[in-house]
Amino acid sequence: MVFSVGQSYNGFKLVQEKEIKEMNAMGRVFEHEKSGAQLLYIQNDDDNKVFSITFRTPPTDSTGLPHILEHAVLCGSKNFPAKDPFVELAKGSLNTFLNAMTFSDKTMYPIASRNDKDFLNLMHVYLDAVFYPNIYNEKKILMQEGWHYELENVEDEITYKGVVYNEMKGAFSSPEQVLFRKMQESLFPDTTYKYDSGGDPEVIPELTQEDFVNFHSKLYHPSNSYIYLYGDGDIMEHLKFINEAYLKDFDRIEVDSKIDLQPPYKEPKTSVVEYSISDNEDEKNKTFLSLNFVVGKSTNPELHLAFDILTYLLLETPAAPLKKALLEADLGKDVFGSYDHSIFQPVLSVVVKNANEEDQEKFEKLVFNTLKELTDKGIDKKLIEAAVNIYEFKLREGDYGRYPRGLIYCMKSMESWLYDADPMLHLAYEEVLAKIKTALTTDYFEKLIKEHLLNNQHRSVLMVKPKKGLAHEKEVEVKQKLQAYKKQLSKDEINQLVEKTATLKQYQEASNDPKDLEKIPLLSLADIEPKVDKVPLIEKTEEDIPVLLHSMFTNEIAYANLLFDTSAVPQQLIPYVSLLSSVLGKVSTEKYNYEDLSNEINIYTGGIDFNVEAYSLKNDDSQYFPKLIVRSSALVKQMPKLFEILGELIENTKFTEVKRLKEIIREVKSRLEMNILQDGHIVAARRVTSYFSPIGQYKELCIGIDFYKFITELEGNFDDKVQEIQSNLEKAAKIIFNRENLLVSLTIEEKDYKAFQESFVSLMKRIGDKKLEKQQYQFDYSPKNEGLLTSSKVQYVAKAYNFQKLGHQYTGHLQVLKTIISLNYLWNKVRVLGGAYGAMAGFSRNGNLYFTSYRDPNLDKTLKVYDEAYKYLSGFSSTEREMTKFVIGTISKMDAPMTPSMKGQEATAYYISQIAEEDLQRERDQVLSIKPEDIKELSNLIKGVMEQNHFCVLGNEGKIKEKQEIFNNLVDVFN
Known part of the structure; x- marks a missing residue:
């Protein structure tokens, strides 16, 4: 269709049209004539379509109003009055992205899907959410998502509770987060940027319901909106829907949301x-x-x-x-x-x-x-x-x-x-x-x-x-403030608070009206492709080395990954495999000093990265394949140079630069500290898995708390250990970089394979060729049940075990169970009722299963929720519509779109773990054919896993010490 600037299309006037060659796209800017909404449509042949509506939302304080509102508008709306349409979409759509984001001065609501019908459904629910949310007639939404006074019994102490309140307590537990949040305040004292749009936990309880709804009514108007569409969708259909379903009902208004410039400082x-x-x-x-x-x-x-x-x-x-x-x-x-x-x-x-x-x-x-x-x-x-x-x-x-x-x-x-x-x-x-x-x-x-x-x-x-004990000081301040608040309340007011707490819990525990759930649009199983996507993989051999070719269009880029088996590395050197991956490419080689090496990599390639991984045999966590992976990319024409650099790194890296090694070890320690505080749910889940799982133990030694303790010891005693460090890195490298260990994964067009062959020969001349003996590792599998102590204001609570050790087998039903447990049971019990920012479950083919929570104010209460999951499952019942929803939500995760490099990596992982196409098809068939009774039958699996009682909690030292009787060990993480 030909568009003309100045013409109107379904209520939208085209104001600008421009080809964007870099994206192989046509960009069109429209203005909705009645409402004043602006719309950008980027049209190209990408089938992963994206929709977003953004509002300019400059905060006027640090109560976190924009952030809390971002959560709250997705808690039910005029046409979709169910309490949590967002979760219903996560459970039951084919979305490839579904979220909302608060920035310093804007709030964005993006979705993506490859399915045309699903894309329109998601757009419909999101537009209804932002323009007609339930926040005006349901005050409990602010209480749940933002903050409220919690008082279950008259004699109890009052506490603060709320999802965003706990999320931001977690954010302010990280010094890096504090740093980046306070930077803007230090530079923009006279503009909106001096405030924290996410919310400062000390200020969040100042937010009132009146300010909350006023902010929405002022800023969530089409005149203050920026609508974005991208991909190969039907532009006229999308414009027509947005106009007729929503924008035609709004008149243009003046919205004061301007972002002012900070006058420049006269002095720093x-x-x-x-x-x-x-x-x-x-x-x-x-x-x-x-x-x-x-x-x-x-x-x-x-x-x-x-x-x-x-x-x-x-x-x-x-x-x-x-x-x-x-x-x-x-x-x-x-x-x-x-x-x-x-x-x-x-x-x-x-x-x-x-x-x-x-x-x-x-x-x-x-x-x-x-x-x-x-x-x-x-x-x-x-x-x-x-x-x-x-x-x-x-x-x-x-x-x-x-x-x-x-x-x-x-x-x-x-x-x-x-x-x-x-x-x-x-x-x-x-x-x-x-x-x-x-x-x-x-x-x-x-x-x-x-x-x-x-x-x-x-x-x-x-x-x-x-500052030592600052978190405890703040807790005492909050406690005293709340005690003083309770003292000035009358008996009637205290009883009202108890009643409000109970009423909120009743609201949170109440099931949605089935009629409300049915209003949320849903695809049918007929909309799902029953056949699994074929994994691109052709087995070849070059220079006696196995090569996995993943032939697909890559726009003249070659993705060459070298996977070196590390199972011949002695047990005491396992952490050195991980350290080696951090050192390679950052120290000098025989030919290049490390600065020149970095320049060579960046000039001639798309990057060379090193990391450690361990792949489990598909149905046995005791049989696993540890690898050091060299991931690289380059234009096809630069492959000779890429392999020359790879050969130099593998053969001639020098571990003799003492000062440089010290810098790298310090940096590794620093980045691990950031990771522990920011991804505590993953850290805790990995740690607890190491209590019983061989692959879990290996990963813990390479990337977990054990590895952090190893690096901390090296850094603290570097001068005494430097020769030992150099020697061990040298030993590990000599064992690993050996032809016998190598598997190559190549993602490239088949026509370019010859260019790879010609370049690969030079690399093979530089790799050792010795007979190696695989090691038998002896790990300690005692149930450690640790409390990992930090100054964090929140907890990360994980519980796990291997269900195959209890006689259960992996099936596709477990992936549907993951959707149900994560987005139904744990969402309601740990997030909605418990106030944590999130909770999730994981089920692996090798039998390892975990539950974990994120930025959680609780500890033993969350463990109790995990332990009682089997009761929920033993009484599980579901309508056909609900089961369809769970199946679709599961398939959407299985069918997440991937780039060429990601497809190559996934195909390689399947190859190593011996997962065949028929395994993937069987899993998909089991997902598509699941019945409610199949979920019910899994209650014994969950009960058995939780009864093994392997758990780990990372978080606030005070909270953990209060419950220290439940732990076998308390560990100071950063001491």
């Missing part, structure tokens, strides 16, 4: 905030120092992309000169940077972690001296070429992992559109990239550094320093 500011550490932790080397610069406006596309590249160049690559200078000065143990361009005035931050308070002046001086030296002497052109090349490769590849490509483009469009500029400003990058490439022959980046960093007074130094 300094701020200091504290974060909590445990009483047993040392305060030394625990301070964060950051230098933060306001860099122009996000509506400048050239500055936007140039500073993305400059941040990488200065602070992220191993050759990054600013990072190198800070590490060599020994100011801290980790250095990282960020460039936040999701706000009107972007911010570049330089961060040193594990420093000390007295280092602040030296830190500032060194940053500015290094930047000045770079401008005076000029930045190494090879470093510039490397940074520009890797960015260009990623832009052209368009591989964003599990995130739909269209969603990333939506976020990019908002970085200009929200501030009244062209929404396609950051989507077309060729012209801007051409300007930036002049840096290869000019002082382009040097000028940027001078103008926006060296001569920029609009900056801040933010120090985040540790």
Whole structure:
């Protein structure tokens, strides 16, 4: 269909049309004439369609109002009055993405699906949610999702409870989160950015129902909305639906949601905030120092992309000169940077972690001296070429992992559109990239550094320093505040509070009216493809090495993964396999020093990464295949250079650079600390699995708490252990990099296979060829049942066991059970009633099963919920419609869209685990044919697993010590 600018289409006037060659797409901007809504339609041949509606929502305080509202509007609406349509969609749609996101100044509601009918259904529910939510007639939504006073009995103490309240307690437990949340406050004291849109737990209880609904009525209007559509959908059908179902009922209004600019500082500011550490932790080397610069406006596309590249160049690559200078000065143990361009005035931050308070002046001086030296002497052109090349490769590849490509483009469009500029400003990058490439022959980046960093007074130094027992202090303050509040209440008011708590629980426990559930649109099983997708895999042999070829269109990119078996590594060296994966590519080789090596990788490839993995035999966790994986990508024409670099890394890496090794070990420790605090649910689930599972034990030694303790010991005694570290890395590398261990996984078009063959020969000449003996590892499987102590304000509660050890077998029914347990039982019991931010279950083919919670205020209550899951299942009943929903929701996870590289990795995992196509088809058939009685029969499996009583809790040291009688061991994580 031909469109004309100025013409109207189903109530939408076309105001701009532009081809976006970089995306092979046509972009069209519309304005809804009656309501004033703006709409961007990016049309191309991507079948993973994306819809999003975004509102400009600048906060006026730190009560977390935008964030709580983001949760709340998805708790029922006019046409879909069920209490939680979001969960119903998660259970029963073919979505490839379903979520909502609160940013500093906007709230986004994106969905994605490859099924046309499903896509319209999701759009319908989301539009109804944002325009007609139940928050006006149901105050309990704010109480549940935001905060409320909790008082079950008159004699009890009052507490605060609420999903977002606990989510943000968890967020504020991480010093990195505190740092990044306070950066904006230090730079924008006069604008909306000084407030935390997510919510500060100390301020959240100030939010009232009146402010809550007023915020929605003011800002959630089409005149303040930005609607986005992407993919190969029917543009006229979508415009017609949005107009007729929703927008035609609204008149255009003036909405005051403008984002003001912060006037530039006349002189820099300094701020200091504290974060909590445990009483047993040392305060030394625990301070964060950051230098933060306001860099122009996000509506400048050239500055936007140039500073993305400059941040990488200065602070992220191993050759990054600013990072190198800070590490060599020994100011801290980790250095990282960020460039936040999701706000009107972007911010570049330089961060040193594990420093000390007295280092602040030296830190500032060194940053500015290094930047000045770079401008005076000029930045190494090879470093510039490397940074520009890797960015260009990623832009052209368009591989964003599990995130739909269209969603990333939506976020990019908002970085200009929200501030009244062209929404396609950051989507077309060729012209801007051409300007930036002049840096290869000019002082382009040097000028940027001078103008926006060296001569920029609009900056801040933010120090985040540790304080022992701060979390406990805050808890006592809250407790005293609530005690004082209760004292001033009359008996009637206390009774009313008890009644309110009970009424909220009744509301939360009540089942949805079946008629309300039936209003949520649902596909039928006939809409689902009954056949499993064929996994692309052709077995070949080159140079006597097995090669798995995954032939598909890759846009002239080769994805070459080398999987080295590590089962010949002695047990005491297992953690060194993981350390080796962190060292490779970051230290020098015979041919390149580590900076030149980094540049070579970035100039000639799309990246080379190393990581450890262990694949279980499909039905036995005691038989597993540990691997060190070298993942790489490059343009097909660059394969000879790729394999030359891979050979150099494998054969000639030098482990003799003492200072560099120390820097890497410190960085590994730092990143593990971040991970433990941010992904505690995964950490706890992995830890408890290690109590009984051989593959679980192996993974724990490579990436879990055991590995963190190993790295902590190396870092703390580095000078005494350096020779041992070097020797063990050398030993591990010699054992691993051997022809006998190698399996190659290649994702490429078959026509390009010859180019691989020719390049691969050179690599094989550089790999050892010895006979190796596989090791038999002896692990301790005693039930440790640990409390892992941190200063976190919340818990992560995990319980697990292997159901095959109890005589049960894996079937596809367990994947449907996972959907039911996670999104029905645990959602209601742990999240809705318990106030945790989340809870989930996992079921593996090898028999390992876990339940785990995320940012959970509870501990023993959650364990009790896990233990009683079997009762829920033994009484399970379901209508045909509900079972259809669970099946569709399960299939949507099984059919998640994948990039070529992801398809190759999945096919390889199936090959190693000996999962055949018939296994996948059998699993799918079992999912599609499941009956309620099949779920009921699984209650004994869950009962048996929970009765084994293997559990682990990571979290608040005070809460865990209160219940220490249930634990076998208490472990100080960071001591």
